[in-house]
Amino acid sequence: xxxxxxxxxxxxxxxxxxxxxxxxxxxxxxxxxxxxxxxxxxxxxxxxxxxxxxxxxxxxxxxxxxxxxxxxxxxxxxxxxxxxxxxxxxxxxxxxxxxxxxxxxxxxxxxxxxxxxxxxxxxxxxxxxxxxxxxxxxxxxxxxxxxxxxxxxxxxxxxxxxxxxxxxxxxxxxxxxxxxxxxxxxxxxxxxxxxxxxxxxxxxxxxxxxxxxxxxxxxxxxxxxxxxxxxxx
Amino acid sequence: xxxxxxxxxxxxxxxxxxxxxxxxxxxxxxxxxxxxxxxxxxxxxxxxxxxxxxxxxxxxxxxxxxxxxxxxxxxxxxxxxxxxxxxxxxxxxxxxxxxxxxxxxxxxxxxxxxxxxxxxxxxxxxxxxxxxxxxxxxxxxxxxxxxxxxxxxxxxxxxxxxxxxxxxxxxxxxxxxxxxxxxxxxxxxxxxxxxxxxxxxxxxxxxxxxxxxxxxxxxxxxxxxxxxxxxxx
Numbered sequence: 001x002x003x004x005x006x007x008x009x010x011x012x013x014x015x016x017x018x019x020x021x022x023x024x025x026x027x028x029x030x031x032x033x034x035x036x037x038x039x040x041x042x043x044x045x046x047x048x049x050x051x052x053x054x055x056x057x058x059x060x061x062x063x064x065x066x067x068x069x070x071x072x073x074x075x076x077x078x079x080x081x082x083x084x085x086x087x088x089x090x091x092x093x094x095x096x097x098x099x100x101x102x103x104x105x106x107x108x109x110x111x112x113x114x115x116x117x118x119x120x121x122x123x124x125x126x127x128x129x130x131x132x133x134x135x136x137x138x139x140x141x142x143x144x145x146x147x148x149x150x151x152x153x154x155x156x157x158x159x160x161x162x163x164x165x166x167x168x169x170x171x172x173x174x175x176x177x178x179x180x181x182x183x184x185x186x187x188x189x190x191x192x193x194x195x196x197x198x199x200x201x202x203x204x205x206x207x208x209x210x211x212x213x214x215x216x217x218x219x220x221x222x223x224x225x226x227x228x229x230x231x232x233x
Numbered sequence: 234x235x236x237x238x239x240x241x242x243x244x245x246x247x248x249x250x251x252x253x254x255x256x257x258x259x260x261x262x263x264x265x266x267x268x269x270x271x272x273x274x275x276x277x278x279x280x281x282x283x284x285x286x287x288x289x290x291x292x293x294x295x296x297x298x299x300x301x302x303x304x305x306x307x308x309x310x311x312x313x314x315x316x317x318x319x320x321x322x323x324x325x326x327x328x329x330x331x332x333x334x335x336x337x338x339x340x341x342x343x344x345x346x347x348x349x350x351x352x353x354x355x356x357x358x359x360x361x362x363x364x365x366x367x368x369x370x371x372x373x374x375x376x377x378x379x380x381x382x383x384x385x386x387x388x389x390x391x392x393x394x395x396x397x398x399x400x401x402x403x404x405x406x407x408x409x410x411x412x413x414x415x416x417x418x419x420x421x422x423x424x425x426x427x428x429x430x431x432x433x434x435x436x437x438x439x440x441x442x443x444x445x446x447x448x449x450x451x452x453x454x455x456x457x458x459x460x461x462x463x464x465x466x
Contacts, residue, residue, distance in 0.1 A: 009363070016254035019244070019359060023253060102366040102373045115370065122367035124434075126252060130242070130357035133335040137348065137355055140335045144406070146395065147382040149374065162379065165398075173377070201357075 003031075003092040005083065005118050007101035007111060009125015010048045013202035017126045018051060025123065026051045029094035031086045033059035033079065035106050044096040059083055059093070063106075080113035087118045100125040104172070129170055131200035132223045136207050138195050140225065141168040152177035160184050163226070171224040178218035182210065190226050198222035236264075236325040238316065238351050240334035240344060242358015243281045246435035250359045251284060258356065259284045262327035264319045266292035266312065268339050277329040292316055292326070296339075313346035320351045333358040337384075337405070362403055364433035365456045369440050371428050373458065374401040385410035393417050396459070404457040411451035415443065423459050431455035 006025050011017035018026075026032070032052060036042035042060070045052075061079035063072055083093050101107035101122055111120065129149070133140040141147035145167035150159060152174045163169055163184065171181055185191050196213050198206040199221055206213075210224065239258050244250035251259075259265070265285060269275035275293070278285075294312035296305055316326050334340035334355055344353065362382070366373040374380035378400035383392060385407045396402055396417065404414055418424050429446050431439040432454055439446075443457065 007367075009359075011252070012357075014254065016257070017252050017357065019250050019252055020256060021247065021249035024249070100363040100366075100373075102371070103363060104374060104376070105372075108372040108375060111370075111372075120370060122370055124245075124250065124359045124363035124367040126242075126357045126359060127363060130333040130336060130360060133333075134240075134355035134357040137344075137353060138335070139338075139341040139344075140333075141337060141382065142341060143337070144384040144386050146384070146387070148399075149380040149382075151377040151379070153377050154379070162398075165395075166381075 001090060002118055003087040003090050005087060005110075005114050005120045006092065006094040007107045007120065007122040008094050008096050009100045009123055010044055010096050010098060011126040012099055012128045012131035012200050013047055015047055015050045017131065017201055018048065019123065019125070022123045022125065023051050025094055026096070027053060029056070029092045031057045031059060031091050031093040033061065033083050033093055033095045033110075034097075035061045035063045035079075038062050038064060044098045047098055048096045057086070059086070076109045076113060080110055083110065084114060084117065087114070097125065099127040103127045103129070128172075128200055128221070128223060132170070132195075132197040132225060135197050135200045135205055136195040136225060138225060139227065140170070141227070152181050156180050156184060160188065163188055163190065168227040169225075171226070173220060174218045174222045174224065175220035178215040178222070181224060182215040185210065185224070185226070193228065194224050194226045196222065196224055234323060235351055236320040236323050238320060238343075238347050238353045239325065239327040240340045240353065240355040241327050241329050242333040242356055243277055243329050243331060244359040245332055245361045245364035245433050246280055248280055248283045250364065250434055251281065252356065252358070255356045255358065256284050258327055259329070260286060262289070262325045264290045264292060264316075264324050264326040266294065266316050266326055266328045266343075267330075268294045268296045268312075271295050271297060277331045280331055281329045290319070292319070309342040309346060313343055316343065317347060317350065320347070330358065333360040336360045336362070361405075361433055361454070361456060365403070365428075365430040365458060368430050368433045368438055369428040369458060371458060372460065373403065374460070385414050389413050389417060393421065396421055396423065401460040402458075404459070406453060407451045407455045407457065408453035411448040411455070414457060415448040418443065418457070418459070426461065427457050427459045429455065429457055
């Protein structure tokens with residue numbers, strides 16, 4: 001009998017924001033797998049570190065560092081083949097994923113390669129979206145409002161039009177796109193209704209008013225939350 | 234010294250989808266508080282039940298049952314006053330919230346009444362959004378795609394236009410609005426790219442193709458996930 005492939009959300013950064021379920025699976029799984037940059041540590045691995053027992057087999061899928069680059073098909077092929085080998089040998093494999101596996105997660109590339117051949121279980125994780133709202137102490141969205149998740153690399157024109165048409169938004173993957181985003185928020189007079197959060201739930205967490213952050217110094221793992229109006233209750 | 238108000242996400246239904254952090258706070262907090270229908274059990278209370286030690290003081294905020302009705306200002310005023318009393322007495326109060334406290338959560342009504350006067354900590358929870366994607370084994374959103382969270386009560390015209398303009402969507406709060414939503418999805422030829430999930434992560438969880446569900450029999454706690462195209466990797 002083949003093993004089960006687990007897609008385990010390990011949460012946004014604070015190791016205590018992992019679920020009891022993911023924690024239990026991590027205790028048991030003989031093999032863990034995760035993407036990592038070509039050189040250096042894996043974010044998911046470092047989040048899950050306190051929960052990984054010693055002596056586990058680890059399958060590391062080395063990826064180009066630049067998150068803007070198209071994911072590396074060959075690296076996923078190779079990683080999936082190695083995982084398939086472990087599963088065929090009867091071992092469960094836990095793929096650890098920062099945040100949630102299916103919310104802009106790289107787990108889907110392994111899932112697409114393996115789900116037809118092996119049993120899969122996906123354990124949802126706390127995403128940075130919820131962690132940022134908690135850190136900024138601001139509701140993401142309420143009642144029957146529309147929430148839009150907007151990756152910052154989109155064109156300025158598109159960002160403007162989408163912000164005009166939504167009640168609330170999370171602008172993600174900021175990095176070098178932050179100056180453009182700031183420009184649009186200023187133009188739409190939304191600066192005062194926006195919150196800036198970087199590295200939510202991690203020791204280096206930053207929560208600021210937008211006007212206190214230099215848009216040229218914004219990291220990739222930063223997010224802006226905007227809401228058009230407060231809750232009138 | 235006054236106590237701390239905790240907004241604790243307890244996750245979508247499976248008691249094991251609570252975080253280690255929320256679990257630890259629940260073990261310690263002398264007072265827990267939660268909304269409940271006028272008659273009957275609280276969903277958040279039933280999710281958290283295995284983690285609540287005996288003998289805790291419980292503040293129950295009774296609410297009109299119909300989730301479509303405007304939240305009851307008087308009930309929140311009364312609940313907040315009772316919570317404030319406990320906090321002033323030096324007790325921590327954990328408000329337990331199904332899903333995540335700030336993602337369409339009722340915690341914000343208590344937060345708005347109490348955050349100016351007491352220390353607050355918000356612990357994010359697994360929302361139904363991530364739980365539904367995990368249950369349906371389908372990515373919510375990938376790469377630089379836009380994800381729109383669309384409450385089903387919106388007008389048919391608006392729903393059509395928003396679905397036309399997004400890469401991926403979660404249509405929430407279905408209930409009696411499901412027939413309208415089905416109509417729009419059929420018209421836009423999106424039925425085959427949509428997943429239906431009800432009561433994600435609970436024993437009564439349902440995952441179906443849309444065509445296998447009678448739109449007149451859809452509960453409020455059901456969601457449709459749509460994605461315009463698969464991940465081409």
